[in-house]
Amino acid sequence: MIPGEVLRKIRRIQIRTSHKVDELLAGNWHSAFKGRGIEFEEVRPYQVGDDVRMIDWNVTARSDMPYVKLFREERELAVRLLVDVSGSQNLGTTTQTKRELVAELGAILAMSAIKNNDKVGLTLFSDDIEKNIPARKGSRHVLRIIRELLYCQPAGSGTNLRRVLDHLNRTSKRRTVVFLVSDFQDSGYEASLKVARRRHDIVPVVITDPLEGKLPNVGLVRLQDSETGQVVTLDTASRKNRQWFEQKYREESEARDSMFRRMRLAPIHLQTGCDLVEPLRNYFHLRESRQ
Known part of the structure; x- marks a missing residue:
């Protein structure tokens, strides 16, 4: 039974x-993601x-008059959330952790998917x-998704984006709108993402914290990697060390965003402590205008 506080x-x-x-969002959902699936419906005689x-040459050859194919849009979308629950998601230097932001x-x-009669599923991943959770509809299903996002206790602490993308490619035969939610602290997943x-339809959602790319001047500290458990001692009073840390973070972020651009993927960037509605609304409007 779920404790009352959790409920x-x-x-x-x-x-x-x-x-x-x-x-803010429900009215933009279908206009942003419409037409994800097109299926053949029938043929009819060609009209001026x-x-x-769209001419169906096989039917045309058999009937001695031109016929065209008609298609219809699949109104129901398949939506899947691939969500990183590795150790780094517990970071939070503002009013919330990354994991709390991801739950919201x-x-x-x-709920945007459900309100538009679409099915939504959830895959939680760390290094495995x-x-x-299979894609379903209904408010009870949304409650289950929220519960798992908040309280799933992962067995692993690392991040393996290649593994979750390979799992998606093996198990999802139908074209799906996929929100890949992570801080992307990983490498070696580019081929699987391609x-x-x-x-x-892949939508990367990059989750960050305001201070994870900055190193405060607090003297000699021991730092532990929340995913690998590795511990290092670092003198944060050294300006050179602080610059190295910040430069490394910028280079990794730029390399990630450059990869997205090469694949023509438009990421959504969300930061703990900030309202997430405006970035989402801007992204929906951008998709709608491109279509």
């Missing part, structure tokens, strides 16, 4: 995010003004697949 927290997130969906590229984001995306990009 109240899940309910608060649901209520808070429900208002945001109603006011029809696109000649997941609630907004799931932690949990895979394969997923060809099969699915």
Whole structure:
């Protein structure tokens, strides 16, 4: 049985995010993601003004008159959230941790999908697949997604983006709108992302904290990597060390964003302690204008 305190927290997130969906996002969801699937419906005789590229040459050859193919848009989308629950998601130097931000984001995306009659599924991953929830509809399903985002206890602490993308490519045959939510503190996943990009509609969501790219001057400190457990001693009073740390963070961020540009992927950047609605709304409007 779920403790009452946990249920109240899940309910608060649901209520808070429900208002945001109603006011800002629900109306933009279908216009941003419409037309993700097109399926053949029938053929009919060619009419003046029809696109000649739609002519069905096989039927035309058998009937001695031109026929064109008709297609219809699949109105129901398949949506999947791939969410990083590695050790680095517990970082939070503002009013919330990365994981709390991701739970709110997941609630907004799931409710936006449900309100538009789309199915939504969830895959939690660290250095392995932690949990895979099939795509379904309904408010009870959204509550389960919020609960798992907040309280799943991962067995692993690292991040393996290649593994979760390979899992997606193996298990999702239908074209899917995929929100890949992570801080992307990993490497070696580019090839798997290319394969997923060809099969699915991939939306990278980059989660950051304001201070993770900065090193404060607090003297000699011991730092532990939350994913690998490695411990190092660093003199933060050294300006050279602080500059090295910040430069390394910038280079890794630029390399990641450069890879997204090469694949023509438009990421959403979200930061703990900041309102996530405006970046989401801007992204939805950008997709709508491109279509």
